[in-house]
Structures are given as C-alpha cells and as structure tokens.
Amino acid sequence: MAELRTEEMLLNVGPQHPSTHGVLRVVIKLDGEIIREATPVIGYLHRGTEKLSEDLQYQQIIPYFDRLDYISAMLNNHAIVNAVEKAMDIEIPERAEYLRVIVGELNRTAAHLLFVGAYLLDLGAMSPFLYVFMTRERIIELLNEISGARLTYNYMRVGGVKYDAPPGWFAKIREFIPYFKEMYQLFDDLITGNEIFISRVKGIGSYGQEEAINYGLSGIPLRSTGFKWDLRKNKSYSVYDRFDFEIPVGTNGDNYDRYYLHLLEMEQSMRIVEQAIDSIPEGPVMGKAPKILRIPAGEYYAAVEGAKGELGVYIVSDGKDKPYRMKIRRPSFVNLQIIPSLLKDQNIADFIAILGSIDIVLGEVDA
Amino acid sequence: MMFGLLKGLGVTLRQIPKKNVTLQYPDVKPDWPDRFRGVHKFYPEKCIVCNQCARVCPTSCISLSGTRGEDKKMHIETYDINFEICILCDLCTEVCPTEAIQMTDTFELAEYSRDALFKNIEWLAENGRQHDARKGKSDDQANHDAKAADKAGEQ
Ligand code: SF4
Numbered sequence: 001m002a003e004l005r006t007e008e009m010l011l012n013v014g015p016q017h018p019s020t021h022g023v024l025r026v027v028i029k030l031d032g033e034i035i036r037e038a039t040p041v042i043g044y045l046h047r048g049t050e051k052l053s054e055d056l057q058y059q060q061i062i063p064y065f066d067r068l069d070y071i072s073a074m075l076n077n078h079a080i081v082n083a084v085e086k087a088m089d090i091e092i093p094e095r096a097e098y099l100r101v102i103v104g105e106l107n108r109t110a111a112h113l114l115f116v117g118a119y120l121l122d123l124g125a126m127s128p129f130l131y132v133f134m135t136r137e138r139i140i141e142l143l144n145e146i147s148g149a150r151l152t153y154n155y156m157r158v159g160g161v162k163y164d165a166p167p168g169w170f171a172k173i174r175e176f177i178p179y180f181k182e183m184y185q186l187f188d189d190l191i192t193g194n195e196i197f198i199s200r201v202k203g204i205g206s207y208g209q210e211e212a213i214n215y216g217l218s219g220i221p222l223r224s225t226g227f228k229w230d231l232r233k234n235k236s237y238s239v240y241d242r243f244d245f246e247i248p249v250g251t252n253g254d255n256y257d258r259y260y261l262h263l264l265e266m267e268q269s270m271r272i273v274e275q276a277i278d279s280i281p282e283g284p285v286m287g288k289a290p291k292i293l294r295i296p297a298g299e300y301y302a303a304v305e306g307a308k309g310e311l312g313v314y315i316v317s318d319g320k321d322k323p324y325r326m327k328i329r330r331p332s333f334v335n336l337q338i339i340p341s342l343l344k345d346q347n348i349a350d351f352i353a354i355l356g357s358i359d360i361v362l363g364e365v366d367a
Numbered sequence: 368m369m370f371g372l373l374k375g376l377g378v379t380l381r382q383i384p385k386k387n388v389t390l391q392y393p394d395v396k397p398d399w400p401d402r403f404r405g406v407h408k409f410y411p412e413k414c415i416v417c418n419q420c421a422r423v424c425p426t427s428c429i430s431l432s433g434t435r436g437e438d439k440k441m442h443i444e445t446y447d448i449n450f451e452i453c454i455l456c457d458l459c460t461e462v463c464p465t466e467a468i469q470m471t472d473t474f475e476l477a478e479y480s481r482d483a484l485f486k487n488i489e490w491l492a493e494n495g496r497q498h499d500a501r502k503g504k505s506d507d508q509a510n511h512d513a514k515a516a517d518k519a520g521e522q
C-alpha cells in the first residue's frame with residue numbers, strides 16, 4: 001500500500017468564534033487532531049485607550065477604564081483613581097474606601113460568576129450558565145442602584161466615590177448574601193461533582209510555577225500553580241488590610257484548579273463584603289480633591305488586584321492636567337501570552353477548555 | 368459512578384415549579400432605579416450656556432450655541448447630543464451648575480439611520496417632558512431634591 005500523504009492544516013479559530021468571548025483569533029496548525037502551533041491574533045477590539053488618555057483629563061479617563069475589562073468595571077475604576085490618588089497624595093474618606101471595597105468585591109464576584117457560566121457553556125453545559133446569570137443579575141442590580149449603570153459604572157472619582165449608598169442598599173446586600181451561599185452550594189453540586197466536567201478539565205492545560213512567573217502571569221492563572229500572590233494581601237491598598245480573608249491557591253495549575261479557584265474566590269469576596277457592610281463608618285464619601293487634577297511631573301505606578309490579575313496603571317506626567325503617557329498593565333493581555341506554549345501538542349478538543357480557563361476578556365487584551 | 372449527573376438532574380427538576388425570572392420585554396419594561404443613567408433630558412430655560420458640559424464630555428459629543436438676550440443673559444439656541452458616540456457617562460450632568468442637563472430612564476436608542484441618533488434641543492426637551500410626566504412629578508422638583516441630597520452627601 002502506498003504511503004498516505006499527510007500535511008499540516010491551518011485553521012482559523014475566530015474572530016467570530018462564539019467561545020472566544022469577544023473577538024480573538026487564534027491561528028492553529030493542526031497535525032491530525034494535535035495542535036502543533038497556536039498563534040493568537042489580537043487587536044480586533046483595539047480602541048487605543050492609552051493614546052486617547054493622553055488627550056483627556058484624569059476624571060475623563062475613568063469612563064474609558066470602564067470599557068477595558070467591561071465585566072469588572074468597578075475594579076478598573078479603582079485602578080485608575082487609586083493610581084491618580086497615589087501620585088497626587090490625596091487622602092480619601094474612610095467611608096469611600098469601604099464603599100470601593102464593597103462594590104469592588106461585588107463586581108469581582110459578578111466577574112467570576114460570569115467566568116464559571118461562560119466556561120461551562122464552552123464545555124457544552126447550558127444550565128449552569130442560566131443559574132449563574134440569575135445570581136449575577138442580583139449583583140448587577142445592586143451595582144446599578146448605587147452607580148446608575150449596569151456595566152459601565154463610572155462610579156469612582158479621584159478623592160472618593162460619586163454617590164453614597166442609596167437607602168436600604170446595605171439591607172439588600174444582607175439579603176443577597178444567604179441567597180449567594182445557597183447558589184454557591186448549587187454550583188458546587190451541579191458542576192464540581194459532574195464526572196463529564198471533571199474529565200474535561202482535570203490534569204489538562206497544566207503548567208508549573210516557574211513557567212507562570214516567567215510569563216508574568218498574575219491573578220488566578222498564577223495562583224492556580226500554588227503561588228500565593230494577591231495584591232490585596234501582598235501589597236495591600238485601600239482598606240483591604242482590615243478584613244479577614246484568605247487567598248485560595250491551587251496545586252496543579254490545571255484547568256480544574258483555575259475553575260475551582262474562581263469559586264473559592266467568590267466565597268472570599270463575599271466574606272469581605274460581609275465584614276465591610278458591618279463595619280462601614282459614617283461620614284462623607286468625597287474628600288478634598290482639586291477640581292483640576294494636575295499630577296506633579298514624574299513617573300508613577302500603582303496597581304490593584306483586578307478580576308483577572310494585577311491591573312496596573314503607569315503614568316508619566318509632565319505636570320499638566322493630562323498624562324504625558326499612560327501605560328495600562330492589563331492582566332488579560334499578559335496572561336494570554338502563555339497560550340501558544342500551553343496549546344502546543346494538545347488535542348484540538350481541549351483547545352476551548354484551555355483557552356477558556358485562562359479567563360481573558362478581549363476588551364482588556366486589546367484595550 | 369454517575370452520581371454527579373443525577374444530582375445535576377435533580378437541580379433541574381427542582382427549578383421547574385419555580386417562578387420565571389425573565390421579563391417579557393418589550394411588553395413589560397424594566398423598572399430602573401432612580402440613579403439610572405439613560406438618555407438625557409434638557410431644560411432650555413435653565414441653561415446658562417456656560418459650556419462646561421461640552422468641555423467635560425470625554426467623547427466631545429455635545430455641541431451647543433447661545434446668544435446674549437436683551438436682558439444681558441445668555442440663552443441657549445442649539446443643543447445637540449450625538450448619541451452615536453455618547454457613552455452615557457454622566458459627566459455632563461455632574462458638572463452642570465443649573466441642572467439643565469439631566470439623565471432619564473429612557474434607554475431605547477435603536478434607530479434606522481445614523482443621522483437619527485443626532486438629537487437636538489427639541490427632542491431632548493420633549494424627552495424631559497415625557498420623563499417628568501411618567502414620573503408624575505411637577506417639573507423636576509423631585510429630581511432636584513434627589514440631586515441636592517446627593518450633592519450634600521458628597522460634601
Ligand atoms: S453622558 Fe458623557 S458622553 Fe454623553 S454627553 Fe454627557 S459627558 Fe458626553
């Protein structure tokens with residue numbers, strides 16, 4: 001029998017692929033069912049946020065940050081106002097700090113919920129997605145009430161926050177927490193114990209601690225390898241040092257660990273929210289900040305723990321009311337780097353499971 | 368061995384008798400909270416043509432012009448918002464000293480042409496009248512109160 005002639009196949013996944021969660025294209029070279037090479041092609045959602053910022057005053061930049069990782073806009077808000085406040089040495093009132101932590105952690109929970117739902121949807125499970133959205137909707141409603149928008153909150157200001165909590169808002173969170181715990185149990189039952197799910201994620205897409213650090217990963221992709229690194233604890237900002245919470249870490253750095261850490265982190269976020277609403281002090285929510293914000297000439301960097309990892313803002317100022325240059329360290333963008341090496345020699349059936357577990361948001365990758 | 372699957376099925380069965388969580392939009396409209404940032408409304412008689420809203424707008428989508436009247440005060444003549452690029456960020460209503468520009472709970476902005484997204488002063492004022500009628504408040508007194516309360520909270 002004559003020898004079969006084989007050749008590698010080039011396959012485009014995306015940019016309109018439903019499970020890339022946005023517009024990411026990955027060009028993969030296939031040898032049969034094995035991926036030999038994978039190259040992410042980015043830029044489809046590029047809006048030039050960094051360049052646009054150079055022409056905007058600092059308070060005008062905040063709404064643009066909403067649109068980076070649009071599913072955790074509160075945390076993005078926190079990143080930019082925190083960076084400007086650190087650069088200008090602005091003190092902000094305690095109550096504002098607490099409100100920032102509360103809305104931030106609620107938003108982190110919403111973002112992680114979305115990950116769990118979307119990841120399961122990628123793997124072909126429809127119903128968890130619906131339960132996740134039911135729970136997430138309650139959080140989105142809470143954030144809508146305090147900020148006036150469902151996704152692009154534009155809630156934080158340099159010097160504090162825009163609004164105090166509306167009447168009855170804390171009571172609503174108190175009602176939400178037991179509901180969340182019930183739903184959390186349900187996700188755990190429905191998903192974590194499911195044999196089909198486990199066999200698709202356990203031991204797949206794993207990498208070691210050293211590799212993760214070399215690639216500059218942060219957030220859950222880093223913590224899944226067992227490396228305990230969370231800016232809320234390691235470089236505490238805002239009032240995070242006052243709350244009692246854990247940083248859950250994984251052991252194997254595989255898909256399963258990354259999925260499960262999302263669940264565990266939600267639980268910790270809720271713990272923070274619970275403590276914060278019990279101990280929130282009275283007082284103003286907006287401190288003294290100059291009307292025109294001028295950062296003294298120099299270079300500044302400040303980062304917060306975003307939903308996807310270290311979200312840093314690097315500002316070069318020449319003393320004007322606009323940044324001379326602004327660089328945003330977007331965790332999704334950095335975390336995406338590991339994809340080519342991670343997908344190499346994997347089965348094509350695991351492609352989506354691996355890509356999904358890294359948890360990228362294209363608004364943040366492309367900025 | 369397939370216990371996990373059965374458990375999942377149990378969750379589904381428990382859901383069946385429960386109430387729907389979805390809304391029959393557009394027959395039923397969502398009930399937005401007071402602070403909801405929808406499409407603007409505009410009160411031409413209040414505007415002092417200070418141009419602050421147009422200056423703070425991060426996407427530069429407000430264009431306005433005014434003239435000085437016989438009473439030496441500025442009066443607004445044209446006021447347009449381009450909703451193709453407005454990001455509903457609320458910065459314009461935040462800086463307006465007279466609360467001439469405010470946000471409503473209108474959110475349905477779908478149009479057949481791009482030009483139709485260019486809303487002029489009449490449209491914005493009409494949106495305001497409709498919004499106030501819907502909220503059943505005389506003029507915008509209630510809004511004013513709410514905003515004053517917010518502002519007091521900020522200080
Ligand atoms: S809401 Fe924002 S983008 Fe829209 S007109 Fe006002 S300032 Fe401009």
Ligand code: SF4
Binds near residue numbers: 462463464466468
């Ligand atoms: S800020 Fe208010 S008063 Fe000033 S021009 Fe704009 S709408 Fe008119």
